[in-house]
Amino acid sequence: MTMHGANTQSGAGRPNGSLEEQYGALAVDTALSTLLAVLVYVLLKVSLDGIRQWRAKVSVLIVGSGPVGLTAALVAVRSGKVLKLTVLDERPRTALLCRPQQIALDPRSVKFLLGLGVDFDNMEGCWHNEHFFTKIGVFQEYLLSILEQKKQKVNVKVHLGVKFTEDYLRRLPGQDWPRIIVVADGSCGDSCSVLGISSDYIVESCNAYGANATIERLDQRQVPTPEIRAHSLYFDLSAYGVDAIKETRGVTQAAAMKPGFHLKIYGTFRNRYMALVCPLSDSKMVRFLRHTTNSSIMKNIFYQSFNAYKTDIEPRLNELTQRHMQCSRKLFEVLLSHRRVSAAYVEGDNVAVTVEGEAARVLNFDTGCGVNLGMRGLESLGRFIYRTATAVDRNDVLEALSAKIQHSKQVAESFRQTGLASAMFQ
Known part of the structure; x- marks a missing residue:
């Protein structure tokens, strides 16, 4: 009796265990199938997107x-x-x-x-x-x-x-x-x-003042040339009533000031260009060059600067070529304009x-x-x-x-x- 009861209990447990195993296997199969379907979908989509992007023109x-x-x-x-x-x-x-x-x-x-x-x-x-x-x-x-x-x-x-x-x-x-x-x-x-x-447009300052000049010399070659640069320049404008440099206790005023003007000479020998620029400042010289009505001052500055810093193989400017020079009448504020859209x-x-x-x-x-x-x-x-x-x-x-x-x-x-x-x- 006891042994028979044990056999009956054991026989009754087999179907339950088998059912649980079946449910577990089914769940695993479903999960694997879903995962496989997702992977196939993702791979297919990535491949199609890749092909679309590759072919897109x-x-x-x-x-x-x-x-x-x-x-x-x-x-x-x-x-x-x-x-x-x-x-x-x-x-x-x-x-x-x-x-x-x-x-x-x-x-x-x-x-x-x-x-x-x-x-x-x-x-x-x-x-x-x-x-x-x-x-x-x-x-x-x-x-x-x-x-x-x-x-x-x-x-x-x-x-x-x-x-x-x-x-x-x-x-x-x-x-x-x-x-x-x-x-x-x-x-x-x-x-x-x-x-x-x-x-x-939006117009903004580049925090600098500048001027430029151009001159065409038909007797010169039309070949590219490197730029010439000179820095910390000061100009003698005493003839116009402006003293750029004064001695103060053994130290020049220029040494105590911000760096002066920067000069760039560029272009071909035939079409020569010059650019003069300085950082924003309120020095006496800058104020004078910003507001002067004498258009010959800037021309003289470019004339003297060119002859001082030109290459050795090109001729100096003379009074005749100076007359053909076109340049800014005075210093202007350098501005950058850019579209809002x-x-x-x-x-x-x-x-x-x-x-x-x-x-x-x-x-x-x-x-x-x-x-x-x-x-x-x-x-x-x-x-x-x-x-x-x-x-x-x-x-x-x-x-x-x-x-x-x-x-x-x-x-x-x-x-x-x-x-x-x-x-x-x-």
């Missing part, structure tokens, strides 16, 4: 074929996300390539351009202190030649002598509408107004627009800083094109535009704080 229109516009075109081609690239400029090719003005590419711009595949060894110019000096026309011709070589991978079309207008946009077939427009037509361009982008979304046409170069930021001081300031804005253009090309919806495009605007503001603020100082005071 957009058409880009660049308005303006100056140094910044053509560099922007090179950034677009190198991004790997451009199916079709169109470059417009209302100037004909000859007008672009004959520009004699010299540009100075600073080390940061040189590094950026090297990353885009620019070979400076194959470009007419010269090096000095890690800066590269060349003519605008030479630089533009080189970039155009690179774009011509990229036609095998990207559908590149350069239309020179074609103005960007509302009529041009109306005549574009629907399938040819760009997804991204880069406006780089300079401070005098009207592409932003065509696209309905506000022309409202540097990127926008044209909703009806589903187009993202970014404004670059002088169309976005303008410095009222011709020191050769403009091109480098424009290059700073292009440092985020490749990322902007990638994010716009791979955007899933309108919110993704707006986030890309917001990031581009933020970078544009950072460029302006950084230059206002330290840009002029690093370009002129060092």
Whole structure:
């Protein structure tokens, strides 16, 4: 009896244990199936998203074929996300390539351009202190030649002598509408107004006073030359009733003052430019040069400065060439203007627009800083094109535009704080 009862109890326990094991196995199978389904879904989605992003390409229109516009075109081609690239400029090719003005590419711009595949060894110019000096026309011709070589991978079309207008946009077939427009037509361009982008600017001081001069010497060579810089300059204006330096207990007043003026001579030997700048101050000399009505004073300062610091192989300025010099009448405050809106979304046409170069930021001081300031804005253009090309919806495009605007503001603020100082005071 006892043994039979034990057998009965043992037999009764087998079905219960078997049922629990079945439920446990079923739960494990369900969990594994769910996990497998989730993993398959995630892998499939990641793969599809990866394929979509890899295949995603957009058409880009660049308005303006100056140094910044053509560099922007090179950034677009190198991004790997451009199916079709169109470059417009209302100037004909000859007008672009004959520009004699010299540009100075600073080390940061040189590094950026090297990353885009620019070979400076194959470009007419010269090096000095890690800066590269060349003519605008030479630089533009080189970039155009690179774009011509990229036609095998990207559908590149350069239309020179074609103005960007509302009529041009109306005549574009629907399938040819760009997804991204880069406006780089300079401070005098009207592409932003065509696209309905506000022309409202923020104007800020660079904490400096400056003046500039230019002279054309037709008997000199049109070849790039390194910049000449001179620092801590003071000028003898005693003939005008201003004593710049006075002895005070054995120490000159100049030694106790902030550093004086900074001079830069640049450009080709034929087209010579000079820039004079000093930090904001309220010294007697600065006040005098800020408010003088005698236009010959600044001309005499540039005349004497050039002859003192010119290269040994170029002739001195004389009274005859001095008459042909054009220069500022007096010191002015150096200002940086930048657009409040540097990127926008044209909703009806589903187009993202970014404004670059002088169309976005303008410095009222011709020191050769403009091109480098424009290059700073292009440092985020490749990322902007990638994010716009791979955007899933309108919110993704707006986030890309917001990031581009933020970078544009950072460029302006950084230059206002330290840009002029690093370009002129060092």
